[in-house]
Amino acid sequence: MTGPELYRRAKKRIPGGTQLLSKRPEMFLPDEWPAYYSEARGVELVDLDGRRFVDMSFSAVGSCILGYADPDVNAAVKSAVDRGSMATLNCPEEAELADLLCELHPWAEMVRYTRCGGEAMAAAVRIARARSRKGTVVFCGYHGWQDWYLAANVGTSDALVGHLLPGLDPAGVPAQLAGTAIPFHYNDLAGFHAAVAKAGNDFGAVVMEPTRGVDPAPGFLETIRNVTRARGVPLVFDEVTAGWRLNTGGIHLRLAVTPDIAVFAKAISNGYPMSAIIGTGDTMQAAQETFVSSTYWTERIGPTAALATIRKHRALDAGPRLAAAGARVKKGWAEAARTAGLDITIAGMDPLARFTLNYPNAQAVRTLFTQEMLDLGYLASNSFYAMVAHTDEIIDRYLATVREVFALLKGVIEEGAVEKRLRGPVAHAGFYRLAQ
Numbered sequence: 001m002t003g004p005e006l007y008r009r010a011k012k013r014i015p016g017g018t019q020l021l022s023k024r025p026e027m028f029l030p031d032e033w034p035a036y037y038s039e040a041r042g043v044e045l046v047d048l049d050g051r052r053f054v055d056m057s058f059s060a061v062g063s064c065i066l067g068y069a070d071p072d073v074n075a076a077v078k079s080a081v082d083r084g085s086m087a088t089l090n091c092p093e094e095a096e097l098a099d100l101l102c103e104l105h106p107w108a109e110m111v112r113y114t115r116c117g118g119e120a121m122a123a124a125v126r127i128a129r130a131r132s133r134k135g136t137v138v139f140c141g142y143h144g145w146q147d148w149y150l151a152a153n154v155g156t157s158d159a160l161v162g163h164l165l166p167g168l169d170p171a172g173v174p175a176q177l178a179g180t181a182i183p184f185h186y187n188d189l190a191g192f193h194a195a196v197a198k199a200g201n202d203f204g205a206v207v208m209e210p211t212r213g214v215d216p217a218p219g220f221l222e223t224i225r226n227v228t229r230a231r232g233v234p235l236v237f238d239e240v241t242a243g244w245r246l247n248t249g250g251i252h253l254r255l256a257v258t259p260d261i262a263v264f265a266k267a268i269s270n271g272y273p274m275s276a277i278i279g280t281g282d283t284m285q286a287a288q289e290t291f292v293s294s295t296y297w298t299e300r301i302g303p304t305a306a307l308a309t310i311r312k313h314r315a316l317d318a319g320p321r322l323a324a325a326g327a328r329v330k331k332g333w334a335e336a337a338r339t340a341g342l343d344i345t346i347a348g349m350d351p352l353a354r355f356t357l358n359y360p361n362a363q364a365v366r367t368l369f370t371q372e373m374l375d376l377g378y379l380a381s382n383s384f385y386a387m388v389a390h391t392d393e394i395i396d397r398y399l400a401t402v403r404e405v406f407a408l409l410k411g412v413i414e415e416g417a418v419e420k421r422l423r424g425p426v427a428h429a430g431f432y433r434l435a436q
């Protein structure tokens, strides 16, 4: 059975087809995206038909920062599996990892773990609320699927416009949570103050990414830090995606502001489920005053993978490598677009690069890019998440193909034939309910 065939079947069994919006084939190339892999190593994937692709897209949605099936991380994990990955007693790796995380982030004193990003954010918000003893969260950006976050969209559909994923449907989130999560936009201090005013006496936490592609305006983070400190409200930095991209640790280490809690997931364990909530002793002690506890948060593979990933990341000084890979791709996109006469805008921090196509039918053009790149052996979209395994040679070969495809796109756009050239439907751009 081919990947697209299996996916069509899976949609009848699995609502939404997959467990992650960003892995839906409809987000890339409906009907033709390979959908499933049989093997992944380095930057290469093999699909169910044995076709090989070089992944120049989301790199497992940013989780595999070193490369697929990294031999050092896998060796550590295999050893943990062989020695028993779960037992009645705790694994010592979780204490070792806590020391390493606090060594890398000297402001932090205590650590808790979960296994996924959104789950870690929910635990962080619980701890922050337990610390402040107040309920309303003022936030900016995307932080996962949980009720505390989707509460922002209860009773309104536009609270998340301008954030990473607008329009998330909060069906199933109790109406009583309306008003408990109040958004503000990045670099909008007036909006932040308005959100704090709206929270009033129940202002209980600020949750945000310290930065993600856009630099903080002078005074932006500092003001938020001052306000939260003055009000005794924890400041939580979500580093699930931005962390470990430019340096070994949270991206906030490059900024002048330290939070009360920082949350890591994805990149810390190169594809194995692991997430960490680090914080000051004062704030993290609040985890003792509430109930935050789960069986599989104690297994051994996650912390083992995190230790191996972080140590390799530090030994390689992976941050600058990832930034250089992303910068090379961005420069290549810009040159290819200029040569082809294609109108694109490039954005995002270097290791999380993306471009937008400045055409009224941009989504169709983007879908055509993915279709043509797939035909030439690449998983490609308008985003590139760098892995250490993306060497200069791999990037240069990809960019040669991008030059070809950008030239083709320009011609097809001029002929007005984009939709005609697509063999299937246009990709989805955001949250949609899927027809089966």
Ligand SMILES: Cc1ncc(COP(=O)(O)O)c(C=O)c1O
Pocket (backbone or CB within 6 Å): 116, 117, 118, 119, 121, 141, 142, 143, 144, 145, 209, 238, 239, 240, 241, 242, 265, 266
């Ligand atoms: C900033 C941020 N927070 C939280 C999450 C949720 O993480 P997960 O998908 O592991 O639940 C994501 C995922 O993309 C993210 O980018």
